[in-house]
Every structure is written in C-alpha cells, then in structure tokens.
Amino acid sequence: MLMDVMIEDRRWRALDLGALAERAGRAALKHLNLDPEAFEISLLACNDARIAALNEDFRGKPQPTNVLSWPSEERTPARPGAVPAPPEPGDDSELGDIAIAYETCASEAESGGKSLADHATHLIVHAVLHLLGYDHIRDEDATLMEACEVAILGKLGIADPY
Structure with a gap:
C-alpha cells in the first residue's frame, strides 16, 4: 500500500479518504512511470486548527491552508521548468508526508x-x-x-481544476 493514512478528523471517514488517497497517489506515480508498490507516503487527515499549527510551525504562517507536504528530500531542479529527477526505489522509498485539512477543503470545494x-x-x-x-x-x-495535475486528474475522470 502506497498511503499510510492517519485520520484525526472523523469527517474524512465519510469520504473514504484512505481509498481516495491511495487512488490519487497511485495515479500520480503511474503518470510519472514510477511503481507505486516501491514507495510510501504518510497522510494526516486533520482539521483547520491542526493544519494551522503545522503551517505556523513549518512555514511561519499561523493560518489554515488546504494541504501541506514535506518531501523526504529536496528534489526540485535548479533549472526553471525542468522535470525533477525521479526518486530511486529502495533507499529513497519514503517520499514524505502530507497533511490535508477538512474545513478548508470542504469550503474550497x-x-x-x-x-x-x-x-x-x-x-x-x-x-x-x-x-x-x-x-x-x-x-x-x-x-x-x-x-x-490536469493529465493525472483527467485519467481519474476529474475535470481540469484550473
């Protein structure tokens, strides 16, 4: 399983967030020709208060946001517009952590x-x-x-969000 999901806010359960996150994460990796079985991601499904505290701790912004991510290592290429180098399975199998906030996501939706x-x-x-x-x-x-994002979401049957 790609996603290790921890649900702090029970409202996420009605959405079956674990299955949704697994499907989304697998689609993203497959689109980039990466084997989802070779990687792990941790996902915290929380509320606005929790994500606001995380946002303040890690970004110095004391307000809620929709989603935060913490890569296990820096992969952003130096050249603008360049495709990031893919992670290597094995030593690089833990891709990082994600937190998603219920109220902000529901309001934006x-x-x-x-x-x-x-x-x-x-x-x-x-x-x-x-x-x-x-x-x-x-x-x-x-x-x-x-x-x-548009290509991955299209494969999942979701319209262009932009």
Missing part, C-alpha cells in the same frame, strides 16, 4: 462548485507532486506542475 472527493483528490495529487520535486513558485515550474 463548495465555493468552486466541485465535489469534496474531486477537490481532495486534486489536492492529494498536488501534494504528491510536491513530494516528487514539482513546485509552482516559478512560472515555468507552475506550468509543468499544473499540466501534470
């Missing part, structure tokens, strides 16, 4: 006219790409990352 399941799937795909070295700070990197 509602305001965007999306289902919570589709929005959560998008955010998990987004976070998995972060673990793999994709980013959206530089314009060239954002273009690459968004194209990957």
Whole structure:
C-alpha cells in the first residue's frame, strides 16, 4: 500500500479518504512511470486548527491552508521548468508526508462548485507532486506542475481544476 493514512478528523471517514488517497497517489506515480508498490507516503487527515499549527510551525504562517507536504528530500531542479529527477526505489522509498485539512477543503470545494472527493483528490495529487520535486513558485515550474495535475486528474475522470 502506497498511503499510510492517519485520520484525526472523523469527517474524512465519510469520504473514504484512505481509498481516495491511495487512488490519487497511485495515479500520480503511474503518470510519472514510477511503481507505486516501491514507495510510501504518510497522510494526516486533520482539521483547520491542526493544519494551522503545522503551517505556523513549518512555514511561519499561523493560518489554515488546504494541504501541506514535506518531501523526504529536496528534489526540485535548479533549472526553471525542468522535470525533477525521479526518486530511486529502495533507499529513497519514503517520499514524505502530507497533511490535508477538512474545513478548508470542504469550503474550497463548495465555493468552486466541485465535489469534496474531486477537490481532495486534486489536492492529494498536488501534494504528491510536491513530494516528487514539482513546485509552482516559478512560472515555468507552475506550468509543468499544473499540466501534470490536469493529465493525472483527467485519467481519474476529474475535470481540469484550473
């Protein structure tokens, strides 16, 4: 199993977040020609209060956000728009950790006219790409990352979120 899911906020259970996260993570890795059986990701399904504390501790931003990710190692390429080098199975099997917040995700899904399941799937795909070295700070990197997200979500039957 790719995803090790810890559910702190029980509202995530109604969504069957474990199965949703597994499907999203596997789709992201397969899209990048990586074997999901060779890797592990930890996912914390929490609420806004918990993610706000994590956001303050790790980013100095004391407010909730939808999703956070902590890669096991830095994989972002130096050249803007370059594809990150893939991790190697074995020593590099733990890709990192993700936290996702219920209230923020539910609010964003509602305001965007999306289902919570589709929005959560998008955010998990987004976070998995972060673990793999994709980013959206530089314009060239954002273009690459968004194209990957749209392609992965399309394979899952989810419309372009952008």
